[in-house]
Amino acid sequence: MVLVCVIAFLIACLASIRSRSPVFIENRTEDSDAKMYRRVVQRLEAGEDYYQALGGELRKGHYYTGSVFNWRSPFHFAVIAAMTEPISRYVLAAAASAAIVMAALATERAGGLGVIQLVVTALAVSECFLFKLDYHLSAEVWSGVLILISVTTYAFGRWRLGVISGILALFFRELALPYILVSAAISAWRKRKRELIWWSAGLGIWIAYYLTHVYFVSSRMTTADIAGPGWITFGGPRFLLATTKMSLLLAFADWVSAVLLPIMLVGIAGWAGGIGGRVALVVAVYMAAFSIVGMPAVNFYWGAITNPLLAFGLVWSAPALRDLLRALHRPRQMGASPR
Helix, strand or coil, X not given: CHHHHHHHHHHHHHHHCCCCCCCCCCCCCCCCHXXXXXXXXXXXXXXXXXXXXXXXXXXXXXXXXXXXXXXXXXXXXXXXXXHCCCHHHHXXXXXXXXXXXXXXXXXXXXXXXXXXXXXXXXXXXXXXXXXXXXXXXXXXXXXXXXXXXXXXXXXXXXXXXXXXXXXXXXXXXXXHHHHHHHHHHHHHHCCCHHHHHHHHHHHHHHHHHHHXXXXXXXXXXXXXXXXXXXXXXXXXHHHHHHHHCCCHXXXXXXXXXXXXXXXXXXXXHHCCCCCXXXXXXXXXXXXXXXXXXXXXXXXXXXXXXXXXXXXXXXXXXXXXXXXXXXXXXXXXXXXXXXX
């Protein structure tokens, strides 16, 4: 049954790229998002109000300012402006380096190949080391690295650090919310009351922060602001493949992502030890959510949230596939003969 599902998903992924490429990156504006974000940071450094700076740049670039979700919350840009250049780039690279090492050690503790995990995870977060491309201005990149750190802390029993990293990821980008909810649910299921209190407190603080952000955005919207298309698109495999392109896979043909994504999901599903169950649940929730919400041509960068976790699947895919093949050849257990 597992192999049938994998083959069916593989066929769906390949079919999604036949008629139209899963990623068609095109700027609607004269400038890239990174350049727009940089101008926002520069205006913040000059002492300008955040919402005035962001709103001015969004409207100048003809972005859809009629939706509050297109107005990024201030935490990310405020942190970048406070650290200044090039310190913010180095801090992101340092956090990514720590996440890479922690992922390798988590895999090693679970009986996997930590060296391979080190390389694969480094490739999954390689954008953190490409200083000239300004990936530090992308909140999703920071959030994805922090989620990876949060997940791997559980391999060492450091749940407090996991909660702090997870909540920080949420402040950087609200796309971390599914991870927070999954983590809180796991702590509740395992009856870890203290951990659940920490997750609930952090979530409560973020909700107050985000509602304040919504209030300030709403007060600055005008009738001229356009909301843009809806977020519910049911992109399915096409959007999932698009998110994998927020990595070095962008340099390869689309069919490479179409083949690798099912393999990575098999690896995550087959990882039974260590933090495998936690990673599998988080990835499953994100894959389900991204199959419904998100536009392939616009929101592919959301993959910075999930790709660091999918890297685990690539490492664990070999033993998972091996187990599946062994199961095919395993003789059927016969019932005991009557005495």
